[in-house]
Structures are given as structure tokens and as C-alpha cells.
Amino acid sequence: MVKKLFKHEFAAMGRLMLPVLCAVLGVGILTRIILFFESDTIGFNIIGGSSFLMLFVVMFAGLFLAMVFGVIRYYKNLFSTEGYLSFTLPVTPAQHLMVKSVTAVTFYIAAALAALVSLVIALSGDPLVEGVKAASYIWAHLPEEINKVHLVFFAIEFAMSMFVAVFSSFFLYYTCITIGQMAKKNRIMMAVGVYFIYYLIVQVFSTVMSVLFSVFALTPLMERVAEFIADNIYLCGHTFFIGMLLVYILIVGVEFLVCHTIIRKKLNLE
């Protein structure tokens, strides 16, 4: 049943996202065609510059829409009138959450890949070839003190953290919507309110941590910590990235539990 749910979820998101992905790729192709007529005139500089500006706007718009559609799909399919059908299916709330989040993240990553491919298309030819040469040269001529193996692992750890961070972003909105749906009226406003409360808590927490850090920075211990980091830069780097990954996993876990518990015990459909 979960497989069928995935299939339908992908089809539904695909109907929304495919035109967006095609538009992103299309703008990349259009930009490349415009660059084909490159000249030194002011007119071309304006048109060429505008086409690149449009490309970057469309790339970010694609990512933004992927996020928006994923969140809207979650709300509509589970908490609007469609929810009556969804919750009659032989699928547990956990499976619903998993299907929704995996589909949303997949299309978000697809939008990111489409943006990257679009940029590659726009720069294809000499700019791309020279860009690759420049990147290879920089990699080959990194100072000997920099350990390339560690850099590769940093990149992998960072990519994994970002992957989980995308899940965390979606689950944050899912949590706000799930808490919001408990209200009798103005459920969306309630969800927005929950988001603002979360944002406020995060800001207060960040401010408190900044103040504590500033105070800590004035102590002699800070110097020793800085020395330790300088002497063990790779160890601290891996600790940081893996720590970030674990924090994101923890956040996703908490948000998942909140959504799951509310859906199981406090579901309030329209």
C-alpha cells in the first residue's frame, strides 16, 4: 500500500512541479541561446545581464515553489476534505508522514538539480570548460598543509547535514500545520502563529547563546579552546559537521513525533 501511496504522491507532486522544472531548464536554454549572439554593445550587455538575472530568479523560484507545493500538498491531502479519504487508507500516520516528506524532499532536490543543470546549460561551452579548468587547478594547487581526504569527508558530511536539513525544514512546516489544525477556526492563521512562536523562541535562544558566548570569549579558557581548535582543525571540523548532522536528525525526530502524536490522537479534519 505504501508503494501505491508513493506512486500517487509522486504523480500529484509531479503535476505541480514538472512545469516548474521545465521552466527552470527552459530559462537556462534561453540564456544560452541569448549568449550565442554575444556582442560588445550596450544593448547586448543589458539583455545578457537581464537573462542571467532572470535565470537566477527562476532558479530560486523553483526551489521556493518546491517547498511551497510540498507544504500545501501536506495540508490539503491530510487536513482538508481530502483528509477523509487519506485517513481511510490502510496506512499508518507514520507512513503518511514518511511518504509526504520523502516525496517533498525528492522534488526539492530535483528542483535544486534542475537549477544546477540550468546553470550548466547557460554556461556551456567555453565558460564551463574554463570554469572546470580553474576548479581543477585550484584543487591541484591547494597548499600541502591542507589534507584533501579530510576535505572530501567534510564535503560528504556537509552534504548529509544539508540533506537532513531539508527534511527538517519540511517537518518544521508540517509541525506548524499539524498543531494549527487542532484549532476549530482559522487553522492556517493558527499554523502561522505557531511558526512565529517557534521563530521567537529560536531568536531568544540564539540571543542568549550569543551573550553567553561573548562572555565566554572574554575568559582565558577561550584562548585554550582556540588553540585546541587550531591544533586539531580536522578533528574539530568533523565533530562540527557530524554534530550538525545529529542535531538535524534530532530535530527531525522531535518534529516527526509531534506530528505523529497529534495526527493519531488529535486529528481535527475540516
Add this chain to the structure above:
Amino acid sequence: MKRTAKILAAIGLIIILCVSMTGCMKIDKMRERHGYIDEKGNIVVNGETFIALPYCEYLAPEFEGYYGSVFQSSDYIVNITDKDVPVLLSGFTGEKCHISKDEMYLVREVFDEYHGYYGEQYYCHEDIYDKIYSAIEAGYSPDGYKYDYTDWKDEDNNWDKEYILTDAQVNAINEVLSTVATMDELPFEVESYDYKYITEIMSFTEGMPFERYEVDIYKYESGYYIYDSQWNEDNTEWLYDDIYRVPKSLEKTFDEITAKTKEAYDIEIQEFESYL
């Protein structure tokens, strides 16, 4: 429908492939201004080789936008890097030098250990190297005399205009230098610009990038003064410093010689006074 879609997709891919094979004008321009130093110490820029010229005090090729620093005009700046540095990184590594407008000469700032400062090393294109080198070896033989002036009336291009002196004007200067007794010092302070205007007379060789400073002509309230200072060939030793007062009989000729400088000076004074 499927077949049509496949054909359209194939056409689209071919278009993208063809379009993507084209170059990029900005990168082509960067390549034109990217060079490296080969095993022989020559500079190779976009496939063209430039060979270092020996030091010559009167070698002065014309460089647009170069006034003793390579950062004046980016159109004529060449980035010299190692041979394997990609063109996109050429602006961030290596050194910069300046290329002339006709792309026949390069000037590179090198550290002169003897003098303890950065001096200029000139390079010329390999096609004209033999000609220039032979001319340097043959010694300096000027064909005429000139000075640079600013023509404020030409709104499009007022810098570095040249006025070439006539034979009569050259003879007038030589007459002063050969017949008039020298003075001990100028009757005004050069450093505080007590004079009205100055005309720097240079000699030059026709068709060659050679010119040399000869004398300065100062216009002061009491008349004209010629200031003739010379350094040795290596610019390491000051040889002499002679000052001449131009006789009244030749002042009219000197008015004609310095007419262009005076015109620029009068316009500058007028503008200055209009601001007050």
C-alpha cells in the same frame, strides 16, 4: 505522438549542442590578455612572442593609459602567469604588465636591484625585435624635436597632443644654449610653481620608439629660461645642471615655440578664476 516528441527532443538537443560549442567573448578577451614567460625569458601573449629589449635611456614606446603604473587602463593590461594557470585565474595570480595599443610593445615593472626601486623592462614583438635592437646598438640619432601639450579645446581627445618644432625654432634654442652664459640658479622656486608654465622639449626618432628629454623652457614674469639638466646613460649620476636666460631678441620665437603650452595654461587659469 511519441515519435514526434522524440524528434522534437532530438532537434532541441542538437540545437543546444551546437549553441554550446560556441565560445564566449569575455573569455576570448581574457585570453588575448593572458601571457606566460617561456624558457628563454620571453613573454608569450596569446601565441605572440615578446622579447626583452636591452636597457636604453631613450627607448620610450607609447602606451595608452600607462603612466608608470599598470593599473590605469584594463584594456591594455596583460596578466603574466605560469604556463599552466587557467585563463579565469589569470587576474588573481602572477603579475601584470602593460601592452601598447598597436600590440607591439610590452612594459613590465621589474625590481632594479642597483637603484633599489622598481624600473621598467621593455619588450617588443619578435617581428620587430631585430630592427629595434639594431637601432639601439647604432646609437641615438634624433630626427626632430617636439613637446607634449594638452589641447583643452578638443573635447574628445585632449591629452598627449604633440607639437613638432620647426627648424627655425630648434635653431633658436640651440643659439641660446651655445651663445648665452649660464646662470647659477633660476630666479624662482620650481617646487612651489612660481613660474607660469613649463614646456618640456624632447627629441625623437622618426618611425622608432625613441625619444629623450632635452631641455625645459620656463616662462616667468621676467621672460623665458631654459633649464638643461643631464644624467648619465644609466641614470646613476647627475652630470650637470645649466640655466640660460633667453635674450629679448629671441622672445618672439620662444612665444611661438610655447604657444600651445600657453594656450592650455590660459584656459586652465580662466577655469580656475571662474570657480572663485
